[in-house]
Amino acid sequence: MCSLAFAHTTNKVGKEPNAMTNQEESPNPEEQEPEQEKEQQSKALLQKIQQLGQSQVAQAPDSNIHILPIIGQIEGHVQLPPKNKTTKYEHLIPQLIAIEQNPKIEGVIVLLNTVGGDVEAGLAISEMIATLSKPSVSIVLGGGHSIGVPISVATDYSYIVETATMTIHPVRMSGLVIGVPQTFEYMEKMQERVINFVTNHSNISEDKFKELMFDKGNLTRDIGTNVVGEDAVKYGLINEIGGISQAMMKLNELIQQQKGYSDEKVMQ
Structure with missing residues (x-):
């Protein structure tokens, strides 16, 4: 035991x-x-x-303005090589729908520094920006070339910095092209869509825009015109020379105008 x-x-x-x-x-x-x-x-x-490249990054405060950058090449139905800096239209379209649906967002600034890209994708983005119910302002920084031209004029008001340029040229096709009349007819119709959109959303006349598009003496071994900031305003393509501060002031002005118009409708 x-x-x-x-x-x-x-x-x-x-x-x-x-x-x-x-x-x-x-x-x-x-x-x-x-x-x-x-x-x-x-x-x-x-x-x-x-x-x-830095440890502290400035954070933007909560704002009623959404910044929509369109940079590099506008990618459409065909995926571009990884080395290309691209803006994918399947990324922009959901953003634009979200902007339209979000009551906290009262205005949009479109920043452009693009070489152009897919025509149909560019026109789709342009139409969506143009049909937003909220005020929008565009700024062309660096370049707004090719199909970037319709996007830059799709907003309610447009700015371009003095050193920026916009290349206006006919529609081009890459890859296999069948040399038949139907192909050239299709290209002509697509070109007319671009011309009609630009002339309907800016102050440039159709004759002047076609003159710039088919000019033979401006670009080396190519057809078209390279338009610098002041000339873009002179031709009526862009509304005004200006940068970020001017665009923000203008957008806030448009937002206040829309709010005043909405208040009047409610009172009536």
């Missing part, structure tokens, strides 16, 4: 130190949380340095 009792006591004594040891070794969840937060912060900081 004594031996059994002694063994039982020994087991109890032997278990207690083990239990205490396990409690000491197990980490405290409250102590782990600050360490995880520090690790996440350091990872986020490293990502900022890798992507932007």
